[in-house]
Amino acid sequence: MYYIEALVKTEEKNKFTIENIEKPKLEEKEVLVKVSHCGICGSDLHAANHDKGYEFVPKPIVLGHEISGTVIDVADKRDLDLLKNNVVIVPAKYCGECQQCLSGEFNICNNISGVGLHFDGGMAEYIKVLPEQLVNIPSSLSLEIAALAEPLSVAMHAVKRMKGDIKGKDVLVQGCGIIGLFTAIIAENSGANVTISGLERDEEHRLSKAKLFSIETEIVEASNKNMFHYIFECSGSSAALETAFNRIHKGGALIMVALYKDSINIPANIMVRGEIDIISSYSSLRVDIEDSINLLNTQENKFEELIDIYSIENGDLAFQHARHQKVLKPIIRL
Structure with a gap:
């Protein structure tokens, strides 16, 4: 043996x-x-x-x-x-x-x-x-x-779920772990205007890596008010997902890439009145x-x-x- x-x-x-x-x-x-x-x-x-x-x-x-x-x-x-x-x-x-x-x-x-x-x-x-x-x-x-x-490939699949409707659009990727960063890289390569967000504590080891690929970054704790056509939720934070709808243009979409251990409350009225789609990617x-x-x-x-x-x-x-x-x-x- x-x-x-x-x-x-x-x-x-x-x-x-x-x-x-x-x-x-x-x-x-x-x-x-x-x-x-x-x-x-x-x-x-x-x-x-x-x-x-x-x-x-x-x-x-x-x-x-x-x-x-x-x-x-x-x-x-x-x-x-x-x-x-x-x-x-x-x-x-x-x-x-x-x-x-x-x-x-x-x-x-x-x-x-x-x-x-x-x-x-x-x-x-x-x-x-x-x-x-x-x-x-x-x-x-x-x-x-x-x-x-x-x-x-997980990020590749997530961006493909948008069926090519991403070029020239403003995109936020929430979460700067490896899947979030990869999603931002692929979205950028697809012609989107990409920003990736992370916590202050993420800056040194994680968020700063986005600069290697010329991707804009933002800190979650700051007062961020920019609006986006699409938000890729890669953080796995229920709170981040719930508040994301306030930053999506009407007619936009939230793409869920992460998995969540906590319950999620989705603001249905904001979604319906803005015709905001939820798209999942696994x-x-x-x-x-x-x-x-x-x-x-x-x-x-x-x-x-x-x-x-x-x-x-x-x-x-x-x-x-x-x-x-x-x-x-x-x-x-x-």
């Missing part, structure tokens, strides 16, 4: 250990990926903290779904052409049979399950997946930056990951400024820094 090193989330809240676990054994149609890098996502933080809504996550578990690596083994000889490919992983498994899957809306599959949440993920030396979960990356893109493709599709890889490949030097790399031995510290927002995007190097 062959064992591999993994960062294991224990049964104790926010507690991790380095353990030797059994190397994944390939079953029919599966491929083995040697993990290079794995990002820490907000959902990983929620799962580690045993937050409400994450009760389904097993304990112990190897977290992580923002994965880059190299294919090193295949179960089916018909997949031999995949060997040695550098890839990122589509983290969701879909049933392919429900109404959403048959409509191509795989991200909202009725029977969806996720790498690193429903079963062991990428914070280990190896992971096994299906061939359809692989997206090739060009040789010109480093594996560490490629690990940003999955979170970038996860991403394969094409969004492909488009994200292309974007990363064109601006790799800028995206390098957004990440902090930690060894697996310092994985616990990476989670601490992420939890206390001391870094924008921690990535574990396997």
Whole structure:
């Protein structure tokens, strides 16, 4: 029996250990990926903290779904052409049979399950997946930056939900975590006039990164009165969502990208009288990951400024820094 090193989330809240676990054994149609890098996502933080809504996550578990690596083994000889490919992983498994899957809306599959949440993920030396979960990356893109493709795709999907009606429009992105910043970057690239907001405490490690991409910023605690055609809500703050409607032009829209642990009171009368739409966006599709890889490949030097790399031995510290927002995007190097 062959064992591999993994960062294991224990049964104790926010507690991790380095353990030797059994190397994944390939079953029919599966491929083995040697993990290079794995990002820490907000959902990983929620799962580690045993937050409400994450009760389904097993304990112990190897977290992580923002994965880059190299294919090193295949179960089916018909997949031999995949060997040695550098890839990122589509983290969701879909049933392919429900109404959403048959409509191509795989991200909202009725029977969806996720790498690193429903079963062991990428914070280990190896992971096994299906061939359809692989997206090739060009040789010109480093594996560490490629690990940003999955979170970038979430923002890519959110901006695409506007169906192109964004060029020349005034856009506010609420929340300067990595998804908020990525949403602002993609909206800016799409021709919008973008502002991203954050708290005063966010300025040093998070909000200031927007300047790398020439994106305007604002501090939430200031008296901000500018109005916007569209607001992307990426903060996860119920209060921020509720007050956002006061800054949306009539005929505009609020795009909900974050998830919320608290109840939300929506000002229905303001919405109705202003014909303000609410649009939701969840996860991403394969094409969004492909488009994200292309974007990363064109601006790799800028995206390098957004990440902090930690060894697996310092994985616990990476989670601490992420939890206390001391870094924008921690990535574990396997």
